[in-house]
Amino acid sequence: MPKKTFKQALNEAHFHEMRRDPRVIVMGEDISGGIGASGEMDAWGGSEGVTKGLYPEFGPSRVVDTPLSESAIIGAAVGAATTGLRPVADLMFADFLGVCFDQIFNQAAKFRYMFGGKAVTPVVIRGMIGAGFRTAAQHSQCLYPIFTHIPGLKVVIPSNPYDAKGLLIQAIRDDDPVIFLEHKLLYGVTGEVPDGAYTVPFGEAKVLREGGDVTIVALALMVQVALDAAELLSKRGIEATVIDPRTTSPLDLDTIVESVEETGHLVIVDESSPRCNIATDIAAQVADVAFHALKGPIKMVTPPHTPVPFSPSLEDLYLPSAERVAAAVEASLRTRKGAA
Amino acid sequence: MDAIHAITMPKWGMSMTEGRLSGWLVRPGQSIAPGMEILEIETDKITNVLEARDGGILRRRVIEEGQTVPVGALLGVVADAGVADEAIDAFVAERQLAAGAEGGDDAPAPRVIDVGGRAIRVLDLGEPRSEAFVLIHGFGGDLNNWLFNMPALAEDSRAIALDLPGHGESTKDVGTGDVSVLVDAVVDLIAQLGLEKVHLVGHSMGGLVAMLVADRLGSRLGSLALIAPAGLSSAVNDAYAGGFIAAEKRKDLKPWVEMLFADPALVTRDMIEGLLNYKRLDGVGEALALLQARTLAGAAAESVLAGLDAPTVVLWGEQDRIIAPPASAPKPLTILPGRGHMLHMEAASDVTRAIRAVAGL
Numbered sequence: 001m002p003k004k005t006f007k008q009a010l011n012e013a014h015f016h017e018m019r020r021d022p023r024v025i026v027m028g029e030d031i032s033g034g035i036g037a038s039g040e041m042d043a044w045g046g047s048e049g050v051t052k053g054l055y056p057e058f059g060p061s062r063v064v065d066t067p068l069s070e071s072a073i074i075g076a077a078v079g080a081a082t083t084g085l086r087p088v089a090d091l092m093f094a095d096f097l098g099v100c101f102d103q104i105f106n107q108a109a110k111f112r113y114m115f116g117g118k119a120v121t122p123v124v125i126r127g128m129i130g131a132g133f134r135t136a137a138q139h140s141q142c143l144y145p146i147f148t149h150i151p152g153l154k155v156v157i158p159s160n161p162y163d164a165k166g167l168l169i170q171a172i173r174d175d176d177p178v179i180f181l182e183h184k185l186l187y188g189v190t191g192e193v194p195d196g197a198y199t200v201p202f203g204e205a206k207v208l209r210e211g212g213d214v215t216i217v218a219l220a221l222m223v224q225v226a227l228d229a230a231e232l233l234s235k236r237g238i239e240a241t242v243i244d245p246r247t248t249s250p251l252d253l254d255t256i257v258e259s260v261e262e263t264g265h266l267v268i269v270d271e272s273s274p275r276c277n278i279a280t281d282i283a284a285q286v287a288d289v290a291f292h293a294l295k296g297p298i299k300m301v302t303p304p305h306t307p308v309p310f311s312p313s314l315e316d317l318y319l320p321s322a323e324r325v326a327a328a329v330e331a332s333l334r335t336r337k338g339a340a
Numbered sequence: 341m342d343a344i345h346a347i348t349m350p351k352w353g354m355s356m357t358e359g360r361l362s363g364w365l366v367r368p369g370q371s372i373a374p375g376m377e378i379l380e381i382e383t384d385k386i387t388n389v390l391e392a393r394d395g396g397i398l399r400r401r402v403i404e405e406g407q408t409v410p411v412g413a414l415l416g417v418v419a420d421a422g423v424a425d426e427a428i429d430a431f432v433a434e435r436q437l438a439a440g441a442e443g444g445d446d447a448p449a450p451r452v453i454d455v456g457g458r459a460i461r462v463l464d465l466g467e468p469r470s471e472a473f474v475l476i477h478g479f480g481g482d483l484n485n486w487l488f489n490m491p492a493l494a495e496d497s498r499a500i501a502l503d504l505p506g507h508g509e510s511t512k513d514v515g516t517g518d519v520s521v522l523v524d525a526v527v528d529l530i531a532q533l534g535l536e537k538v539h540l541v542g543h544s545m546g547g548l549v550a551m552l553v554a555d556r557l558g559s560r561l562g563s564l565a566l567i568a569p570a571g572l573s574s575a576v577n578d579a580y581a582g583g584f585i586a587a588e589k590r591k592d593l594k595p596w597v598e599m600l601f602a603d604p605a606l607v608t609r610d611m612i613e614g615l616l617n618y619k620r621l622d623g624v625g626e627a628l629a630l631l632q633a634r635t636l637a638g639a640a641a642e643s644v645l646a647g648l649d650a651p652t653v654v655l656w657g658e659q660d661r662i663i664a665p666p667a668s669a670p671k672p673l674t675i676l677p678g679r680g681h682m683l684h685m686e687a688a689s690d691v692t693r694a695i696r697a698v699a700g701l
Contacts, residue, residue, distance in 0.1 A: 001509070016622075166620060194509070197622040204589050207609055254591075 001192040006158075009165035009193045010050045010182070014088065016197040017172040018058055021086065024172055026051055027064035027073055028090030028126075047092050048128070048187050074100035074125065078108045078177070081123035086172060093139045094127025094181055097147075108177040109152030120175040124168070129157075130183040130221055130271060131319055137307035140315075142220070142272035147179045148248040148281070154178045154202055155249040159223035161191040163246055166200030173199065183220040183271075203250035207259070211239025214329050215259040217282055218244060218269040222320060226269050229325035238329060248278050256282060257290045264295030265332045269320050274302040296336045299328035344423060344431045345394035347416040349409055352383055353487030359383050360408040361415060366398050372418055375693070379415065384610045388488055391689045393495070396420050399428050402436075450483060452509055456528040461509040463501045464533075465494035471537040471562065472498035473699065476526060476553075478544025479576075479631060480584055482508030482618070485543065488688030489695065497701045502529060504546065506631055512623030517630025519639065523552045536560060539699040543567040543684055544663065545576075545631070551641040554648055563699040564652040567684050567691060571641035574666035581632045585625060590616065602659040602680035646670035653698040655691060657683040 004012070017024045031046045032055035045052025055063040066073050070091055077089035091097055097104065104125070111119040131140040147155045154176050158164040164182070171178040208223065209230050218226035223244045230240040241259045245252055260266050266286055270279035279300035286298060301320045309315050349359050363380040366372060377389040378398070400417040403409055414435045417428055450463040463483050466472075473493050477485045483501035493499035503510035504522050515521045526549060530538055539562040542550025547569020554564050570576050580599055587593035590612050597612060598604035618624060645652070654672065656665040657679030665675055674694065676687050684691045 162617075194617075194621060196512070198617070198620040199622075200620065201588055206613075207590075210609060 001194060003190050004161055004193040005187065006161045006164050006182070006189045006191075007048060007050055007187040009161040009191075010168055011045075011052060012193070012195075013165045013168035013172070013197075014051060014054055015057075017169055018054065018062065020197070021172075022062075023084060024086045024088065025062045025064060025080065026054060026088045026090065027066050027077055029066055029068055029073070029092060031055070031090055032060075032063050032065045046090055048184075050126075050182075050187075051090060070096045070099045071103065074103045077123050077125070078103050078121060081108070081121045081177070082111065082119060086122045086124075088124040088126060088172060091125055091127040093135075094129045094143055095138055095141050097125070097127060097143065104147075104153070104177070104179075105150050109150050112176065113152060121177050122172075122175045124171045124178045124180050126180045126182065128184050129181045130185060131303070131308045131315055132221070133184040134312060134315065135184075136310040140308035142181075142270075144179070144181055144219075144248055145272050145277045145281070148251075148278065149276075152176070153249060154247065156180045156202065156247050157220045158182070158246065159186065159218075159220050159244050161189060161193045163200050163206065163244075165193055166198050167202075167246065169197055170199040170202060174202070181220070185221050200246070202247045203252050204246070205252035205255040206244045206246055207241065207255065208244060209240065209242040211241050211263075213238045213240060213263055214265040214267060214332065215241045215243060215256065215263045216267045216269065216325065216329065217256055218242065219246075219248070219278065220271065222269040222271050225320055225322050226325055228322035229269075229329065232322055232326045233329055236326075236330075238333065240329065245278075245282075248281075251282070253282075253285055253289075257286060257293075260286055260290050261293040264293055265329070266294070267299045267301060267325060267328045267332060269301045269325055271303065271320065274300065274305050277302060296332040296334075299332045301325050301328045343394075343396075343419065344427065345396060345418040346414055346431075346435055347378065347390070347392070347418060349411050349413045349415055350381070350390060350491055351411040352381075352386075352388065352491065353484050355484075356383050356411060356487075358408055358410045361403050361405055362387060363405055364401060364416075365389070368398050368401055370398050372396060372398055375689070377689070384608065386606055386608060386611070386685065388685075388688055392418065394418050399423070400432060402432055450509070453532075455525060455532055458505060458513070458525055458528075459509075459511045460505070460525060460529060461503040462529070463490065464498070465490055465500075466496075466498040469498045470535055471539075472500050472533075472535050473539045473541055473695065474526070474530060474535070475499065475501040476540070476542040476546030476549050477501070477504065477507065478546045478570075479581060479636060480507070480615070480618075480628060481543070481546070484508075484614075485682070486684065489541075489684055489692045492689075492692045493695065497696075497699075500533065502526070504549070506624070506627030508618065512621065512627050514627045514630050517627070517634035519548060519552060519635040522549045522635065523556070526553045527556050530557070530560070537562045539563045539565070539695070539701070541565045541567070541695050542569060544681065545570050545636060545639075547571065548635070548639045548641055551644050551648070554650065555644045561648070561650045563650050564648060565695045565698050566645075566652070566654045568656050568660050568663050568665075568681050569641075569654070570636060570663060571639040572645070572666045572669050573642065574664050576636045576639065577662050578632075578637070580662050581628075581636055585619075585628045585632065587619075588616075593619075599661045600681045601686060602657060602678055603686070606682075606686065642670055651698045651700070653694050655683060655694055657681060657686065
């Protein structure tokens with residue numbers, strides 16, 4: 001099977017769905033030719049090149065290069081979705097979603113419910129997340145917990161090229177608003193990706209590795225950190241199961257709980273800020289339904305509760321590392337319930 | 341002449357790069373005959389036994405139980421009692437040096453070719469000859485189902501496996517879904533490859549296809565090996581086919597896949613993930629539903645089989661829950677006790693041996 005980058009996988013997903021369904025449109029800043037350019041040159045294709053090549057094939061009516069106004073992009077996209085189009089809005093940095101909260105939280109997320117199920121809002125909002133890109137505090141956050149909190153939104157956070165393509169196709173075919181978040185450091189990661197179209201369902205976690213001593217749950221870039229930690233631990237005689245939920249709303253709690261029932265230990269690695277994040281959410285839910293299975297404390301490995309630092313050396317310290325994850329696992333195993 | 345033979349880590353399937361030696365079944369000093377089960381190897385996909393290719397005495401275990409080593413790595417040494425220990429030492433040192441220098445994985449990979457306007461994925465192993473085995477997988481399967489059989493068959497013959505239309509990485513277009521669509525694809529592939537003598541091997545729905553292809557090959561048919569074929573007097577478990585098509589998630593699919601094996605422990609997470617990835621490709625659901633309705637339902641090839649003159653072997657797992665062994669068939673059945681529907685994986689060595697024997701290769 002051909003190997004492709006995360007970026008190529010996302011690009012292919014756009015092509016498949018735009019060819020398959022004329023209602024699919026994309027909109028955003030610089031997605032065709034850049035500010036002031038007509039777009040014909042296709043110079044950019046988005047700040048990371050994800051939408052490259054769409055403009056020449058589908059033209060300006062389906063590839064809409066917008067002014068620099070996030071609230072206009074999301075307002076137009078949500079409105080277009082209610083009229084029957086299926087827009088994919090590229091917000092560039094997900095940090096900018098702050099200026100669109102009313103349109104997302106009070107409009108898009110609510111329409112299905114407030115119109116008695118008669119209205120659907122098939123909009124996909126794409127945005128980049130994550131630290132490690134040297135883009136400082138306003139361009140490095142992992143804001144998925146905020147969207148996960150809102151009923152009516154689906155929140156998708158791929159960790160590898162295969163899932164990225166299948167989840168984006170699923171997002172575009174989905175009738176609900178989907179927040180689709182891409183970690184900047186994953187764009188160059190390669191993996192096997194089929195040439196054809198396929199979907200990955202929402203709400204099914206991926207089990208990347210199986211081990212009987214501890215369950216490690218991680219998202220996006222942290223999945224690789226968790227896998228590296230599992231390698232380190234294996235050399236020390238500790239075998240870890242690594243689970244990537246892939247979507248935080250819906251969340252596949254069953255797969256996590258089933259694994260914790262086997263291992264008795266849970267460590268959650270989350271790159272978002274530590275208060276009210278996905279780690280606290282999963283920890284609380286597992287403690288609620290599977291307390292009986294826990295043999296030691298649930299450990300959460302997150303950045304500190306500070307904005308992402310601009311200093312590169314501090315930014316590197318900010319991100320959870322494999323060694324920190326391994327240490328958290330060992331701490332949980334050391335404090336087994338009932339141990340003398 | 342006193343030959344020294346290497347036992348090496350086999351390559352079972354394209355994705356296998358390393359294997360874990362989970363158990364030696366013979367002691368150093370023990371005498372080994374070709375075909376004897378000598379060790380157990382665990383891969384991401386499945387655990388299987390390795391059979392000895394050469395006879396002699398197990399002189400050295402180079403790799404011990406529990407170790408994971410790359411494909412091709414030296415595991416042990418077989419030689420006659422007359423060979424000096426020094427010669428064995430030199431052989432081991434030389435092989436280990438060579439393995440370190442080679443490194444890369446240059447095993448032939450499957451390729452997608454155009455067969456009469458259809459994209460068909462083919463794995464073609466062994467010497468390029470006009471006489472070859474052609475292996476046809478079953479409903480929902482692909483060429484990787486033959487991962488344990490292909491390397492052994494290709495040792496001194498040409499072995500070709502394909503993905504049928506609707507399967508693997510071949511076209512997902514199955515037209516009407518009639519079995520003739522599958523048969524035409526295989527017949528065209530054989531013609532395109534210029535094969536003059538064909539030993540057909542078919543499993544389950546692929547067994548039905550193999551019988552019908554055999555009927556069209558005339559004098560080019562060398563032999564026919566059928567493994568739990570559809571189309572004889574025993575019907576395909578319709579609940580299985582429907583359940584396999586409908587299952588969208590790991591948990592839903594697992595019980596159906598477990599039905600394929602007598603020992604459900606053989607079903608791994610990777611196997612389920614691989615099947616889900618296949619089922620989630622656009623067009624697969626529709627293709628499988630058409631094949632279930634048009635090819636599996638009412639599959640009938642008894643009279644075709646009865647009319648074939650070529651050497652034929654029909655193998656069946658006693659505990660097959662997908663297609664139960666029929667009470668009678670036009671050709672004698674060989675029933676393998678304690679095996680399920682996937683007996684070419686569950687009893688790979690026995691099945692490979694039977695395929696070679698009926699082909700006279």
